[in-house]
Amino acid sequence: MKAVIGRGLFLSLLLIMIPAVYIYLFLRLSLKEVWFIFYESEFANVPLGLWILTTALVLSWGIAIWTSFIGRSKEQVIEQRLTDLIDTEHTGESNEKFSPRVDRAIDSVSNVIITQRKSLQRITDERAEAQDKLIQERIVQERQRLARELHDSVSQQLFAASMLLSAITEGNDDADTQKPLLQVERMVQQAQLEMRALLLHLRPAALNNKSLAEGLEELLMELKEKVLFDIRYRLEEVNLSKGAEDHLFRIAQETLSNTLRHAQATEVDVLFVERDGLAIFRVQDNGVGFKESDGKGGSYGLQNVKERAIEIGGTCKIVSVPSQGTIVEVKLPTRKGEDTVDQDTVSG
CATH class of the missing domain: 3.30.565.10 (Histidine kinase-like ATPase, C-terminal domain)
Known part of the structure; x- marks a missing residue:
């Protein structure tokens, strides 16, 4: 707003002074006579000086407001292009045309931002991947160790207990003892399923190039x-x-x-x-x-x-x-x- 007022006042003063200076230089009149001409000369019963003053004010303030509007529009377009660049890594398309120097400057900023962003993303991704890989390797090693120990000890013992109970159940004709033996056998078989499910969980998730x-x-x-x-x-x-x-x-x-x-x-x-x-x-x-x-x-x-x-x-x-x-x-x-x-x- 201050810029508009300053520009309007400057143009008003400039447009008023130009006619006065021209009359003073070309007609060789004194300043008093110049001001007299402005005051005494009339057009449509309005002094010439008032016509010049009104025209100068209208033109100066119109030009000031118009140039301010154009400048603000250019600023908004540049701001929007830079915002799009930051948000989406491209400057977008606009009907507004700038000078080749401004376009080159925006393209340079675009290239710098995109290059820096990709570099930071690559560095961050590489660091995260390296850390994740190390963690996953340790997890896989621990899973494999637990799976081996459970398979070699608990799983084998459950299998042996299941086979033994099956043999005892088949060779036992006593109904009173056969029922609890069958229940124990089912419990052992369920425990085997639980163990297999656990070993399945501990199995490494990697496909090993498959x-x-x-x-x-x-x-x-x-x-x-x-x-x-x-x-x-x-x-x-x-x-x-x-x-x-x-x-x-x-x-x-x-x-x-x-x-x-x-x-x-x-x-x-x-x-x-x-x-x-x-x-x-x-x-x-x-x-x-x-x-x-x-x-x-x-x-x-x-x-x-x-x-x-x-x-x-x-x-x-x-x-x-x-x-x-x-x-x-x-x-x-x-x-x-x-x-x-x-x-x-x-x-x-």
């Missing part, structure tokens, strides 16, 4: 040899990022572990396919199921599955019907071909 379909097939083949129920599966190769594959593999471990511990199922179907640009992973069993009101839908294992699905940009749907079974389904977008090229370029 595709997700190959890792799932290896996991399911191993489970088929150790459990009593039937496992059927259909697995396809799906184009996903490394992080998404690791998360989905862990989701499979969590889901199968919950099935082992709680479902009491006789059949389990596992599906991993791609449909309409979506990777679909589904585990379905014919076990006891549960009601949402029981609170099992928010249990630790299933909650982990939901959280992991969200972390990779997917969705998780859990449907369970008592006495009919449970379905756990995770969907997430597949990686497009151009994304694959970008990832390979960065990795190389």
